[in-house]
Amino acid sequence: xxxxxxxxxxxxxxxxxxxxxxxxxxxxxxxxxxxxxxxxxxxxxxxxxxxxxxxxxxxxxxxxxxxxxxxxxxxxxxxxxxxxxxxxxxxxxxxxxxxxxxxxxxxxxxxxxxxxxxxxxxxxxxxxxxxxxxxxxxxxxxxxxxxxxxxxxxxxxxxxxxxxxxxxxxxxxxxxxxxxxxxxxxxxxxxxxxxxxxxxxxxxx
Numbered sequence: 605x606x607x608x609x610x611x612x613x614x615x616x617x618x619x620x621x622x623x624x625x626x627x628x629x630x631x632x633x634x635x636x637x638x639x640x641x642x643x644x645x646x647x648x649x650x651x652x653x654x655x656x657x658x659x660x661x662x663x664x665x666x667x668x669x670x671x672x673x674x675x676x677x678x679x680x681x682x683x684x685x686x687x688x689x690x691x692x693x694x695x696x697x698x699x700x701x702x703x704x705x706x707x708x709x710x711x712x713x714x715x716x717x718x719x720x721x722x723x724x725x726x727x728x729x730x731x732x733x734x735x736x737x738x739x740x741x742x743x744x745x746x747x748x749x750x751x752x753x754x755x756x757x758x759x760x761x762x763x764x765x766x767x768x769x770x771x772x773x774x775x776x777x778x779x780x781x782x783x784x785x786x787x788x789x790x791x792x793x794x795x796x797x798x799x800x801x802x803x804x805x806x807x808x809x
Contacts, residue, residue: 620646621653622670625663626707629715634722639663664719665728671716672736675701687751688805694743695796698773699789710780717781741770748804757804765804772796 624646632641639660643650657663675697681690701709723730745766751757776792779785 617648617652618656618666618670620648621656621663622667623706624648625667626712626715629718630707630711634664634718661728665732668716668719668729668732671712672732672739674704674712687747687754687756688801690747691744691751691801694740694747695769695773695793698740699776699793713777713781717778737770737774740773741766744769751804756806758806760804765800769796769800 621642624642627645628641629637632638637660639653640650642663643653653663657666681693685693701712703709704712719729720733723733745762748757748760748762748765752759752762772792772795776788779788
C-alpha cells in the first residue's frame with residue numbers, strides 16, 4: 605500500500621472514490637470518462653478503484669446508488685411532525701437538495717441527469733432510476749395516506765397524488781438542467797403548494 609493509500613485508510617474508501625467520480629464526471633462527462641480520470645481526482649492509486657469495482661460500468665451503477673442515497677437518506681423530519689410538514693420537507697429535498705461540503709445540489713443534479721439521459725439504452729441504470737422514482741413516489745403516498753388517516757388531508761387517490769407530485773418534481777429538475785430555467789424548481793414548489801397541497805390540507809376548525 606502506498607503512503608497516499610495509508611493517509612485515507614481511515615476514511616470510507618468507497619466514498620472517496622464516489623466523490624472523485626463526481627469531480628471527474630463534472631470535468632469530462634460520461635461519454636469521455638475513463639477510470640484514469642477518476643484516479644487523478646483522488647489521493648489513491650487507481651488500483652484501489654479496480655479492487656472495488658469491475659470497470660467503469662460497475663462503478664457507474666454504484667455511483668448512481670450513491671447519489672440517490674444522499675438524497676433519500678438525509679431527509680430530516682421531527683418524529684412528531686404533522687403530515688404536511690413532512691411532505692414539505694420531502695418535496696424541498698427533491699427540488700432543492702441537502703447541503704454538501706463539495707459540489708452544490710445542482711452540480712450533483714447535473715451529473716445525475718447526464719446519466720439519466722443514457723438510461724433509456726441501459727437496462728441496469730434504468731432499473732436504478734425506476735427504483736429511485738418509486739421510492740420518491742412511495743414516500744409521498746405514505747405521507748398522504750397517513751394524513752388522511754389522521755384527518756389532516758381530505759380523501760384522495762394517494763397513489764395518483766404521489767405520482768403527480770413526483771412527476772412535477774422530475775419535470776422541474778429536468779427543465780432547470782436541460783433548458784437552463786433556473787426559476788423552474790421554485791415555480792414548481794409554488795404550484796405544488798397552491799394547486800395541490802393547499803387543497804389537500806383540511807382547514808382546522
